[in-house]
Amino acid sequence: MFIRMLKLPEETRARYDVSSLRCAVHAAAPCPVPVKEQMIAWWGPILHEYYAGTEGNCFVYTNSEDWLAHKGTVGRPILGEVHVCDEEGRELPPGEPGTLYFGNGPEFEYHADEAKTAASRDPWGHGWTTLGDVGHVDADGFLHLTDRRAYxxxxxxxxxxxxxxxxxxxxxxxxxxxxxxxxxxxxxxxxxxxxxxxxxxxxxxxxxxxxxxxxxxxxxxxxxxxxxxxxxxxxxxxxxxxxxxxxxxxxxxxxxxxxxx
The missing domain is CATH 3.30.300.30 (ANL, C-terminal domain)
Incomplete structure (x- = not known):
């Protein structure tokens, strides 16, 4: 929807007074950096973004100010702690992409699907869970998504x-x-x-x-x-x-x- 609005003619967008906007929340899909830059420039620093899943094992959040300082981030964990791991289970340093696991969050199970539930757990016995996404953290602990592992x-x-x-x-x-x-x-x-x-x-x-x-x-x-x-x-x-x-x-x-x- 951001992209569609930004592709409106400039005179159309300029016709509306957006100064009363106080908050806009977006999630569910990655937002390209230039798109969010343009939206913040248009609406002001009122955009709030989160990364989470129906499984409830994590909640990651960023406001506009933190995003501008760490462009492309989906924020830092509010619920759960993030672990970026390679295929051998080694935790990776900042900047290195790997599978995202979350610890110290609520547990979940997939209804009547033991295999899928088992696949969501880390195979090294830490009790961490994954939603199947790949990403990295930067030096300040802000999470950046790469893509879904399945894609x-x-x-x-x-x-x-x-x-x-x-x-x-x-x-x-x-x-x-x-x-x-x-x-x-x-x-x-x-x-x-x-x-x-x-x-x-x-x-x-x-x-x-x-x-x-x-x-x-x-x-x-x-x-x-x-x-x-x-x-x-x-x-x-x-x-x-x-x-x-x-x-x-x-x-x-x-x-x-x-x-x-």
């Missing part, structure tokens, strides 16, 4: 987190919505694919595909960028606004389509 793309043995490309493409003026994920690739195992909802399907086609790939490559390492772009009139989203990326990804893996034309 990680392994292409040619390299780990790619699609949230980076999504954040870049989301602010392109010809993108109304975007999802990036891995699709089958005979040579590399997986390839990076973007599915884009343009403002008008009249804009969809090879020219826009090339423009978006080039735009992404100007801002990210090429291997992190989509090799191909498909266009849809609408992307599947939950009523709360959360993208159903799994539904899109499953289509490509079920069909086993080639990653590129």
């Amino acid at each position: 990680m793309i392994i292409s040619g043995g390299v780990n790619i987190y699609p949230q980076e490309a999504e954040n870049v493409l989301a602010v392109h003026p010809k993108v109304a919505d975007v999802a990036v994920f891995g699709v089958p690739d005979a040579e590399m195992g997986e390839a990076v694919k973007a599915v884009v909802q343009p403002p008008s399907m009249d804009d969809a086609g090879p020219a826009l595909e090339a423009e978006l790939i080039a735009y992404c490559r100007d801002r990210l390492a090429h291997y992190k960028c989509p090799r191909s772009v498909d266009f849809r009139a609408e992307l599947p989203r939950h009523p709360t606004g959360k993208l159903y990326k799994r539904l899109l990804k499953d289509e490509y893996w079920a069909d086993d389509r080639p990653a590129t034309a």
